[in-house]
Amino acid sequence: MTTTDSLTIAVPKGRILSELMPLLEAANILPEDAFFDEHSRQLQFATSQPQVRLIRVRSFDAATFVAFGAAEIGVVGSDVLMEFDYPNIYIPLDLKIGACRLSVAAPEEVELEDMRGLSHLRAATKYPNLTRQHFARRGVQAECIKLSGAMELAPALGLSRYIVDLVSSGSTLRANGLKELETVMQVSSRLVVNRTAFKTRNAEIAELISRFREALG
Numbered sequence: 001m002t003t004t005d006s007l008t009i010a011v012p013k014g015r016i017l018s019e020l021m022p023l024l025e026a027a028n029i030l031p032e033d034a035f036f037d038e039h040s041r042q043l044q045f046a047t048s049q050p051q052v053r054l055i056r057v058r059s060f061d062a063a064t065f066v067a068f069g070a071a072e073i074g075v076v077g078s079d080v081l082m083e084f085d086y087p088n089i090y091i092p093l094d095l096k097i098g099a100c101r102l103s104v105a106a107p108e109e110v111e112l113e114d115m116r117g118l119s120h121l122r123a124a125t126k127y128p129n130l131t132r133q134h135f136a137r138r139g140v141q142a143e144c145i146k147l148s149g150a151m152e153l154a155p156a157l158g159l160s161r162y163i164v165d166l167v168s169s170g171s172t173l174r175a176n177g178l179k180e181l182e183t184v185m186q187v188s189s190r191l192v193v194n195r196t197a198f199k200t201r202n203a204e205i206a207e208l209i210s211r212f213r214e215a216l217g
């Protein structure tokens with residue numbers, strides 16, 4: 001790979017984008033107009049830095065692109081990094097955006113003591129590894145049903161009594177008759193780098209990291 005190749009930054013779709021934009025601007029990485037058009041089907045975007053392009057992908061996929069070196073850099077939630085624990089991802093910066101928590105939730109009538117008394121439970125989640133580890137720490141065996149979204153439907157439809165999902169304002173839980181029982185982890189977005197790329201293209205990538213570090217103030 002030569003230094004004239006572009007550097008690809010994988011960024012997640014959705015609500016983190018609005019928090020990420022001021023950081024990209026402060027780092028002087030200004031995406032082309034199509035990036036701001038939610039209806040555009042375009043997936044790759046040029047920026048004001050000729051060698052830097054952005055790709056807009058699902059949050060779990062941003063980690064996958066970086067782990068396999070398809071993108072050199074990414075913005076990935078600490079939830080995803082902990083769930084997959086990719087050995088080839090280096091995590092130089094906490095961007096302090098996308099703050100939320102991964103929590104256990106259940107129907108409103110379920111009490112924390114009910115759950116604490118169990119030796120086995122079933123939970124619907126996008127995070128089977130973190131869920132199993134969380135419960136295993138106190139000797140509870142968690143049977144996980146993997147879903148990709150809409151976990152909040154699982155209790156009402158009898159799929160599982162418990163869910164483990166991201167909570168920010170709590171309004172999705174409330175709208176579905178659920179309440180938070182305990183926190184698994186606090187979450188924020190990290191700037192991540194493919195370890196191999198960090199060795200082979202160190203000067204360029206280190207320069208980009210320092211721009212983000214400065215942007216954070």
Ligand code: PRP
Nearest residue numbers: 149150165166167168169170171172173
């Ligand atoms: C997340 C999460 C919850 C919701 C929580 O989903 O999975 O459903 O946000 O936020 P709240 O506590 O503020 O209601 P998101 O909207 O990011 O979309 P996703 O289902 O595609 O992950």
